[in-house]
Amino acid sequence: MFSKVKSLFRVTAVRLSIIYTLIFGIIAVGIVFYMTGATVNVLREQYQASIDQEIDGLARVYNRGGVNSLVRTLDRRSRAPGANLYVVTTPQGQIIAGNVPRIKDRIMQKEGWTKRAFPYERYDDQSDREHRAIARVVEIPNGMRILVGRDIGEYEDVREIVGKGFKLAIGSMLALGLLTWFFVGRRALKRIDIVSKSSQRIMDGDKTERLPIIGVNDEFDRLSGSLNKMLDQINHLDDGVKQMSDNIAHDLKTPITRLRNKAEEAYALQSEPEVQQEKIADIIDDCEGIVKTFDALLMISRVETGSTVAKMEILDPSDLVGDVYELYEAVVEDAGKTITLNIKITEKATINANRELLSQAISNLIDNAIKYGGEVITLSATSHEGSLSIQVADNGTGIREEDRAKAVQRFVRLDQSRSKAGNGLGLSLVKAIAEMHKGKLELKDNKPGLLVEFTIPLKSA
Numbered sequence: 001m002f003s004k005v006k007s008l009f010r011v012t013a014v015r016l017s018i019i020y021t022l023i024f025g026i027i028a029v030g031i032v033f034y035m036t037g038a039t040v041n042v043l044r045e046q047y048q049a050s051i052d053q054e055i056d057g058l059a060r061v062y063n064r065g066g067v068n069s070l071v072r073t074l075d076r077r078s079r080a081p082g083a084n085l086y087v088v089t090t091p092q093g094q095i096i097a098g099n100v101p102r103i104k105d106r107i108m109q110k111e112g113w114t115k116r117a118f119p120y121e122r123y124d125d126q127s128d129r130e131h132r133a134i135a136r137v138v139e140i141p142n143g144m145r146i147l148v149g150r151d152i153g154e155y156e157d158v159r160e161i162v163g164k165g166f167k168l169a170i171g172s173m174l175a176l177g178l179l180t181w182f183f184v185g186r187r188a189l190k191r192i193d194i195v196s197k198s199s200q201r202i203m204d205g206d207k208t209e210r211l212p213i214i215g216v217n218d219e220f221d222r223l224s225g226s227l228n229k230m231l232d233q234i235n236h237l238d239d240g241v242k243q244m245s246d247n248i249a250h251d252l253k254t255p256i257t258r259l260r261n262k263a264e265e266a267y268a269l270q271s272e273p274e275v276q277q278e279k280i281a282d283i284i285d286d287c288e289g290i291v292k293t294f295d296a297l298l299m300i301s302r303v304e305t306g307s308t309v310a311k312m313e314i315l316d317p318s319d320l321v322g323d324v325y326e327l328y329e330a331v332v333e334d335a336g337k338t339i340t341l342n343i344k345i346t347e348k349a350t351i352n353a354n355r356e357l358l359s360q361a362i363s364n365l366i367d368n369a370i371k372y373g374g375e376v377i378t379l380s381a382t383s384h385e386g387s388l389s390i391q392v393a394d395n396g397t398g399i400r401e402e403d404r405a406k407a408v409q410r411f412v413r414l415d416q417s418r419s420k421a422g423n424g425l426g427l428s429l430v431k432a433i434a435e436m437h438k439g440k441l442e443l444k445d446n447k448p449g450l451l452v453e454f455t456i457p458l459k460s461a
Contacts, residue, residue, distance in 0.1 A: 099122070103120055108145050337370065
């Protein structure tokens with residue numbers, strides 16, 4: 001057996017297969033390390049930017065109200081769900097406020113950013129997982145020090161996911177290499193060489209390059225077809241990211257400019273505190289709108305990439321739709337409109353879905369109907385042929401057929417909706433949630449008005 005294996009390594013095809021396997025392995029390792037480092041660095045920069053903004057806001061609070069106002073603000077923010085890390089210490093290092101019971105003294109001794117992530121404990125934390133964070137420490141004129149930090153669990157999870165993917169990729173590559181060494185001949189090796197050259201051109205930046213398909217429909221043709229589809233999807237996502245960046249710059253430039261102008265006006269009204277407080281309240285409302293926009297973008301990205309921590313469970317669709325109806329019935333009445341519920345779901349029909357995300361999707365559709373629809377809103381749920389159809393219809397002006405495809409894109413707001421509050425992300429989130437549940441979202445004519453249909457598969461018996 002050993003002599004056969006030894007003689008196999010004398011074959012040029014086998015030696016070339018080993019070389020190609022090593023080359024691809026080195027390239028894969030480089031790409032994985034680069035992508036991991038780049039992803040972690042981007043997340044860290046985002047965290048640091050958010051912390052800097054938080055500290056700037058706290059500085060304004062301190063300038064307006066002094067230490068007492070600053071401590072109250074920190075205490076209030078530290079109690080909010082998903083809050084950042086907040087610690088306030090005396091000049092002697094004693095913690096007097098915040099949401100961290102203990103922290104190492106050396107962290108508070110030096111101003112500025114912590115050199116590396118540090119462990120910390122949370123109040124009432126029952127998990128065994130060690131929490132780590134990055135933070136910035138600032139000192140105020142009376143000697144007290146303030147720490148504002150952010151938990152880094154998210155990008156450590158990213159690193160772990162990429163690490164698992166790396167191990168899986170390396171294992172798969174080695175297994176494929178072994179099969180190649182023992183079962184693939186010269187003809188297969190020539191095809192690998194062609195694929196290798198195409199891959200190199202793709203890595204060199206040629207986005208139009210695709211792996212060759214010779215038409216025999218063997219394993220290589222099927223693999224090339226799948227990889228070509230993946231490359232098409234990558235290019236599509238890349239174009240989507242660029243488009244989203246342009247949309248963010250375009251749609252957020254105006255509110256941020258307006259926010260800056262209001263801040264300048266408020267600053268100039270120091271002699272009129274009542275008017276200044278009204279201006280500051282307007283600024284806070286504008287900030288909330290911008291934060292909601294970024295929250296919606298983050299939710300859409302998490303749903304589309306599958307990184308959301310959403311838990312799927314078996315649900316009764318009748319109960320789910322009924323709960324949303326009860327929640328919005330009073331809201332619709334306060335808006336001066338009416339809503340009716342129509343459920344036609346077969347007994348024992350269930351869906352495998354995430355309750356929070358699905359409720360969010362239905363809520364978004366009802367919100368849109370309240371803002372932009374007519375006076376009568378209908379919420380319907382029907383089961384048929386293995387699928388669940390949830391419809392929200394109104395008798396308003398509707399959306400023209402040529403505009404319906406654009407309406408589900410991010411940041412797209414049609415002319416009839418620009419006069420009302422919104423960020424153009426509601427239908428984008430609904431579409432992402434539908435696709436996450438292996439369903440689809442369709443906009444139809446209600447004659448008059450708009451009918452939005454959200455369809456997902458029922459759970460098989």
